[in-house]
Amino acid sequence: MGYDMTVGKPLRVILRFMLPLLVGNIFQTLYNMVDTMIVGHYVGANALAAVGSTGTIMFMVMGTTMGLTQGTTILTSQRFGAGDEEGVKKSVANGALLILCTVVFMTAFSLSIIRPLLRLINTPAEIYDDAYAYISVICTFIICSVSYNYLSALLRAIGNSRVPLYFLIFSAILNIFLDLLFILGLGRGTRGAAEATVLSQGIAAILCGIYIFRRGKILLPRRDMIRFDREITKEQLRMAIPMALQFAVTSSGTVIMQSALNLFGATAVAAVSSANKFHNLVMQGMFALGATMAAYVGQNYGKGEIERIRLGVRTAVRICVVYGVIAGALVMIFHRQALGMFLPRIWIWIPCWSMPRRIWE
DSSP states (O other): OOOOTTSSOHHHHHHHHHHHHHHHHHHHHHHHHHHHHHHHHHTOHHHHHHHHHTHHHHHHHHHHHHHHHHHHHHHHHHHHHTTOHHHHHHHHHHHHHHHHHHHHHHHHHHHHHHHHHHHHTTOOHHHHHHHHHHHHHHHHTHHHHHHHHHHHHHHHHTTOOHHHHHHHHHHHHHHHHHHIIIIIISOOHHHHHHHHHHHHHHHHHHHHHHHHHHHOGGGOOOGGGOSOOHHHHHHHHHHHHHHHHHHHHHHHHHHHHHHHHGGGOHHHHHHHHHHHHHHHHHTHHHHHHHHHHHHHHHHHHHHTOHHHHHHHHHHHHHHHHHHHHHHHHHHHHHHHHHHTTTOTTSEEEOOTTOOOOEEEO
16 A cells, blocks of 8 residues: 655665656646647637636646645655654644645635736737636636645655556546547537546546545544644644745746736747647656655655665756756657647747747648
């Protein structure tokens, strides 16, 4: 069920944990990429631009909640590494309550700012309605995404990165079929793309929950533990808030950039949206390594293996450099083919940093 990351050679331990996580991240990225591809091919360039223009808002909302979910589970990994099963259960219960409060707040807050934010970032009039239809569904059902992220983060906290991958692959494939059903079969446009995404994520969360209930007894708190604990709350927020703020600060910059980009019209938005999807896919290796090191450091810190943490960080830096070189080379070679998946009738030339320079029909 779990995987002890406090023993074995760090390189082998990190790669064994990271590779399933990388594949899972890629499939999770495909959720939004498939929406973009199908919308671009079968609804049109304006619809593609509408979905793309909401990317910064999604990053701001989902990134903040993702930072909180990852931060709350660091304490879980520390207690698992220390062999404190009782502490693991209490951490899970307290974290679940924090996440529930976060979902309620973020759902209400995001729905209240969507329209003003779309106007603030200069969303072109011709794509405004489609953009609102897409992002409003995503924000209404934040609980689907957050539930999967929290449950999968709990499994990763105890060293299990494979099971979330299996459920995510199934969910990503399901998302493709639901996209085709809602967009082509039912003609629901960008709203249908969002509905397919949240439904697929909800199913992935349910599957993770069923697995934990049946096989992950260490993650199941007793009923008397389901309450806020002052010390645990303080410790989880101490780690979660900086991670959430990291996403929030970064997303504020992307919102400013999006507002400037939207002034160039729907075609420019569609082009940059396609490039960003490709760039985001390439970056998943870095995100997977970061999540891996959170679990690795958490478990070893809980066990008091400080020197092993230093060795693991040096190993992770080397992995990061190698991955960056390989990923950069692949981007240089295959960027034209990758962008063709989104809108084959729009040709886009981009250099390696994925920013469009020439766009023409």
